[in-house]
Amino acid sequence: MQDAKHWVGQISRRHPTYQDALALRYDVFFRPHGLPEHVTIDKWEAASKHFAAIVDGELVSYGRLTESEPGIFSISQMVTRPDRQGEGHGTLVLKRIIAYAVKKGAKRISLNARVHCTAFYEKQGFVPDGEVLSSALTGIPHILMVLGFSDVKVDS
Template sequence: MISAKQVTTDKERDDAFSVRKMVFVEEQGVPIHLELDDQDATAIHFVSYDEDVVFGAGRVRDLGDGIAKVERVCILPSYRGKHLGNLMMEKMENYARENGFTKIILNSQSYAVPFYEKLHYEITSPEFMDAGIPHRAMEKKL
């Protein structure tokens, strides 16, 4: 069974970090010190499983003023193209709504902009580089 959930245990947190390392550090070449950062301590983490096999991760941070920032959304290559990122985003958006946030912002890697546009996110910036990867800022009102 496919599932996505808010992290509540050390194992789930470790699973989320493992996926992030595989995607961002190993696959995309982001330096580990940029990927696993000091924001991890206060962020709310999410993880996706296929039965007991982890395949996705993401986090949400409270920026104040009703704004949540979705970050570090990733799906392992073998699970991409199956609409499983939608489930992860749904869980993070539901968390944001349930906790009183009125807007979500994120920095999408440019290749993933169409994914977020299908979820009704709007581009709010020109393309910029982050960790050597082209990005666009996006937002969605809740």
């Protein structure tokens, strides 16, 4: 789904929507726990690739991809505006991120999913790998999930 009103793709940190993405990440992940805004930016921020879904000029979904070593990718900070969840925007961002990583030679793609979101990632081929652990910052239970490459369907 990509037209003048709906766009999904990579954004730079200079893109105006990037600031909206930081605000959305903070509002959904960190503000509810009383954490300061600076925790939104971690050591991977500058080296990561950033992806967004924009509808009618407004950010609705975002995700981040980091290559920690050649071919080893992790997805993080996947977030969709609460009032736009269930409309498929997060799925489109996730598919775009996966396609990018695969084209860049991914050998492994993983993410730490909030436990209540695992079904979302399983629909795209991710499988749990390990035990549930609580986030050091928020205390929210997460589980490592890894993409099963036999399930990957790359849409451009």
